[in-house]
Amino acid sequence: LACSxxxxxxxxxxxxxxxxxxxxxxxxxxxxxxLGGTGLWIAVWGETISGGIxxxxxxxxxxxxxxAFAGGGILCLALSGLALxxxxxxxxx
Numbered sequence: 001l002a003c004s005x006x007x008x009x010x011x012x013x014x015x016x017x018x019x020x021x022x023x024x025x026x027x028x029x030x031x032x033x034x035l036g037g038t039g040l041w042i043a044v045w046g047e048t049i050s051g052g053i054x055x056x057x058x059x060x061x062x063x064x065x066x067x068a069f070a071g072g073g074i075l076c077l078a079l080s081g082l083a084l085x086x087x088x089x090x091x092x093x
Contacts, residue, residue: 017089025086032080039073042066 017025042049043066052061 017086022087022089025083029080029083029087032076032083036073036076036080039069039076041073043070043073 046066046069048058049062049065049069052064056064
């Protein structure tokens with residue numbers, strides 16, 4: 001089967017977001033930026049991260065905690081881009 005023979009899906013219709021949807025998206029953007037910034041700040045400039053897995057050395061537990069905070073911060077900032085897109089009304093839907 002060639003690619004040109006395969007059926008094509010119809011494109012998504014453009015959906016105009018209401019004012020309340022855009023306000024909710026803006027609130028989600030602000031929350032995600034705050035959480036992402038906090039997570040990255042802790043990962044880079046935070047003091048030692050306590051707790052963790054009991055049988056691992058403290059230095060390894062600290063590294064695991066920093067990687068976890070950095071990953072969560074990056075994920076939140078990536079999702080904030082989607083929320084900002086919706087808040088500005090540039091939805092690809």
